[in-house]
Amino acid sequence: MIFPKFPTHRLLQSLALALVIVPFTPPVLAETTKGGAVAGWAEFTSFDYEGSDPVFDQTPPKPGAFHNPILTGFYPDPSICRAGKDFYLINSTFSYYPGVPIFHSTDLVNWNQIGHILDRPSQLDVDGLPVSCGIFAPAIQYHDGLFYMITTNVYGIGNFYVTAKNPAGPWSEPVKLPLDGIDPSFFFDDDGRAYIVHNGNPPDKKPLYDGHRAIWLWEFDAKTQSVKNGRIVVNGGVDISKKPAWIEGPHLFKRNGWYYLCAAEGGTGPNHSQVILRTKSLAEPFVPFPGNPILTQRDMDPNRPDPVTCLGHADLVETPNGEWWAVFLGVRPYGGGYSNLGRETYLLPVTWENDWPMILKPGVPLPRNVKRPNLPPSAPAKTPLNGSFSVHDDFNGKELGQQWFFLRTPREPWWSLTAKPGSLMIAPRPVALHSIDKPDPAANGNPSFVARRLQHVRYSASTTLVLNPAATAGDAGLAALQNDTNYFFLGVHTEPGKPRSVFLEQRTKNTSAETLASETLPENAKAITFRMEGDGKDQTFSYRVTKDGEWKVLKAGVDGSILSTGSAGGFVGATLGMYARSTR
Template structure:
């Protein structure tokens, strides 16, 4: 992997401030824990495999992915899942030398816990929790030795008073047997004030601070009305009394037309540093058109300071707007990782490593080995298989997140299609009903470069000469908010525009729905028919350059890294 690092200007700035989001792109539902001077953060992955990336940091700002918690098929069955189903809202905790991750596998088993002594793995196979009926579970380990599992569940007696009426419930949990203990406790009914019909109370966490237990949860749904609320009690099992000035975090009261909006803030988690300071991680979105609420990067992970007032925590206390930059936490300075995760950056994946770097994603659980980095060595070769996006299976598709509003992805393809049904190329993918595929195929007996949408509508195509068809084909997708452009080249660097100003809102969450963001990846399919063909990709380039981040490129240097 070869990449360009941040500019000296950006490095100097980051000595005093850091940039939000700390994990841009599709990294929703963050959960964090501290062990000594080490911080660990995880996020949701829905129907992508491997599941639940885990990151490490010592300064809360510079994060390095150290693994994927659910990286074996026996841990994670995503067969048949829609893209926005699968893994919901994992949380991470630590107790007596062991890490715990608890989450929900929607549609296939419900809630489960895995554990590990090394956060980089390996993690155990799932311990299922049949009594925990709901979503968004988290574990709280009390200082008296007891542990509890808290989660979102149905309305009392499964009789909701209104649409979105949910509850927060709790069981005591035995970390040795990995089972619940005793009776269920109802902690919150509806939300902080059920008379106002609050919706979708979810993502609960409990913290102990001084004499109180604090129950924090999201409320209002995970769109523009998202918020974070807080309640407290003298006992872990309640009763919990809400803070009279809730919510403690939201952006829903702000004008949608504000410049560079941060929206949909919520689903937060708190962490106290070894120096006694408090910080919050939470999801938020970055709409590129204000009131239109269109964003393609999904729900991203932000970081903001927390202060305590009258024994209540307040997130982002000194601002109405969530900031793109805050003073860095009072923690030992950490070297910026060679592989960038935030700010503006450019990198090349050259496939020279023996395994795929851990940030690459597949759609659903792989049941066979259909890609190679060794045949030929130093390139990515995909089997041209019948699986395709329109079916809920595991296609020959390897992707990474789109992390910027503005940027590009490009690749070099070696592929000789044999029939019209064979296709290989570069894809901007949101879900099975919303994607653009740019690649090489046949039209009759003629090789062509072609742009398709999810309905298989041909948006543009260009015939390739006999000579061109035998040479490598270069493909590029440029994105700028709600506009995408698609390019090809038959000679390196000599890009030709295939189609400009393609509707990017079609790939946005507002239009496509669900909980994920756009991923950009490499794809090969024979569209339901048998094939023995292969497609080879020499490299994959990604560039992200958002105006809210430092944009200087002077003095950049190349890094050689391994992940």
Template sequence: MRISSKLFVAFAGAVTCPAASLAAPAVFDWFEYQGNDPLPQAGAGEFNNPILTGFYPDPSITRVGDDYYIVTSTFSYFPGLPIWHSRDLVSWKQIGNAISRPTQLDFKKLGLSRGVFAPTIEHRNGTFYIANTCVDCGGNFVITAKNPAGPWSDPIWQPEVDGIDPSIFFDDDGRAWMLNNGAPTEKPRYEGHRAIWIQEFDVRTNKTFGPRTLLVNGGVDISKKPIWIEGPNIYKKDGWYYLSAAEGGTAEGHSQVALRSKNVTGPYTPWEGNPYLTQRDLPRDRKSPITSAGHADLVQLPDGSWWASFLAVRPYEGDFYNTGRETFLMPVSWAEGWPRITRPGETIPYVLKRPNLRPSGTAANGRRERVREEFNGQALPLDWMMMRNPRERWYSLSGGALQLTPRPVGLGDFANPSMVGRRQQHMYATASTSVRFNPAASGDKAGLTALQNDEYWYLLSVARGSAGPEVRLERRAGPNDPASGTVLASAPLSTGAGTPVQLRIRARGGAYDFEYAIRGGRWQTLAANQDGKILSTKTAGGFVGTVFGLYAYSPGKTAKVPGERG
């Protein structure tokens, strides 16, 4: 599915382009992604976990009749907050992005793991609501839409709500409530000491009002110093209000806990069997582990059964993973009035029996995948992103190609470079492209990047070397490296200006290979077995995953020219 051209032309106007003496646009004729993970494959009546592979964390799910919707975090990427639709909980199709206009939020020069955290989606009386936080860029807000595909409203800010992770609970008496993670009433006793709060929410003004009430201080047992109680949701079942929240941080200690009360504002009593979802009690050296499970959101099906979406990760070694935090799905059982997703010592399975819903399509992401983008539409695919809000037009789609304007904005500049890309969704993945580019001056380059954030990335490009055009591999492996990267390898290009050069990056768990081909000839290795762990969250920190991107750069002065409609 393709997005409306309005998504990426919303910032149309003057385009900043290189002066005539500098680099012309980089022309990418196609992009191809392939993934192939050696994991169990679902058979008849089964489905694969994760249901959304790659960097799709903090999934929130809601049901409207026979339709199900999921929204996930995107932090400082734009467009943000992807909206997915399904009718069987297994086959998901992205239908929009809730943050689709640069004017909705301003990600400024924030790190890629700031911005929009842990959205929650709900529906009531024909209106969809997303409650969310823009960390370091405005605080907590609500956006609304009549159609979940968009357009979504501008943010309605919630100045009385501090902290992060807001959610809205609609009670059956017509009242609505907003929950959030906030500071405790006392001085924090330890690092990660947080609290869960509730306040009434007015659906006429879409703002909170009245007193704020403390529901949870620290976690289910503050004497054990639980950290980062967050991501709260309330569900009503059999006359009880169930408060579900993540606890333990989003690394290997992650978990999901439950408390309940007869009143929406508490007091809430924790379950003695908590946590009801975790993988932290399993041996680390188990085969093909799934770890860091939590941030669950529950949904009830028409047959009365319950299911949960949640985040978890698939490390290739220890706690190293490059695919980010992904979206998983499991059934929820209820025993003695409490929910259970995993029992103590139970592993999250890669293959499960499908929910009792009519199959409605093919799973969005499988064990094996091949996607080829020919750039022959009016807009980029919905799942393509850029770093932070655009301030100017620097790309166009025309003639079956993507054109990127080289600008003096680098991958390490904490800004909005001329880069668009899509997620790495498999441990074993290949990204390739064909680029036509004439690097007219020193510093000009265009090519293919594997990027974790501004400080950790690889760039395979056609660049200008001391002896002329060359194919070059650069790397930035931390904040102490130059923001422009360090050259690891290069090879001269003897072709004429603008001759297509094919570039390919192959990920093999913690190792990456970088290759190129000229005029459709055989692939040549520029560098093999490069350290892929620099693209992991364990090394780079933060909450995002690796993105394969197309990128163009020129360090020279720029001149304003009329824009081209993209």
């Protein structure tokens, strides 16, 4: 299989493509104490996150309008479907677990997460995969009372789909498909036939230039779970003479007797765009729209104020009253084109002229405030997903909230909310945040890291750690991760018989892990609160050892661009959370 996206994937394409995942044997965990807590585990009592969007604060939505993006932070590759009056939205998760969050809405603006589609290890094996591998571009469809989600596990099992009668789950076990490439999507025609479109090899598997790919169309038989009669319907892009790169993310839909093929072109970076083609019969060639692209910002002035770039990878949906809307990804960069947030989800209306759709005309900057769809309002999001907001978690539940996730598939119970109610207990294990930077079939690489998305350029995140006198040798604290090579770790180092110290560790793809600053903690300290603050590139790392004490800056003026894709490469946004590791 070939999985093209950014030029950074040239390295991945040079690696072996057929990998066998070796089962991971978990180590023996620490025993539970008589009091119910877990001996030697790190104890976190709270997590706080606060972020502000200056553009949102300066120009809040007017009555009857909403603010883009609708999902902030690492929510790339959106796909959407409608079932009656209800809408469902999903996103890529790459090598994070559980995979593919699913959201519900009745108005397309306010979304509530109702679960994850891939929430069992049997559905999502991402052992041994770098952060930017795993689940690419899932697509969701609703047909005849059944929900379908189809996607690619890159360097895992490849292309597969799952189904559910209830979108909140449970979803079925994966059905593997014999398709190459990435980004598959279902289409169910009104004559009872079904199809799959996806990004695949060019003719004869011989690319004519870098980025030369094709869109394939297959007939799909739901009863036998099989495909047949595959053929190329788009070679290269809308105009192969111009050497279009990375045609991908295709979706098929039908309107007024026309079949439309909507796909992304140009790669998922600043040259990203969305194009449209159509035909009256799937047996006939698709004809491109003369006005392509129907969505892009690649020709806009990069120095414009508050830019949103990389628009593309769109999916379209029709409302019950006949309106059409598009969800798509975009990036909010700060100085130098860096973005720590990754690719986010945006929403715009679709207009039609001569049976051709248009999302945003060339040369028009993406509007941040948009008139709301003519739909009944949804309940406000239980967990804020856009705008300026603050959230607090005191870990009083029996299960982690849906905003939390893990890096790769967990194979052992190394965290607990019930061992000591009111605390998140994490086992320090010898698994590093940078444990994998290339596919490794013999590794699990699931660190003791409980993470959530970074959702603002301007943010503050903090967590409190109890300083257990019986703690074993190791480190615990607050981490900010971009990928397997780039991260910050603000933590406490414990070594029995020696004073504890607070430290800031940094790692990049060009350097090994290094300590930027460290200080000895008072011997009588009972707990420590860590705080990370960011404003674009500028990052500050602080701590305090009493609940209401003054913050002490450990290191300020740190270059936070290491958390950006511009620095680290890949396709994910930065994540934040509690991390513990053993050093025995």
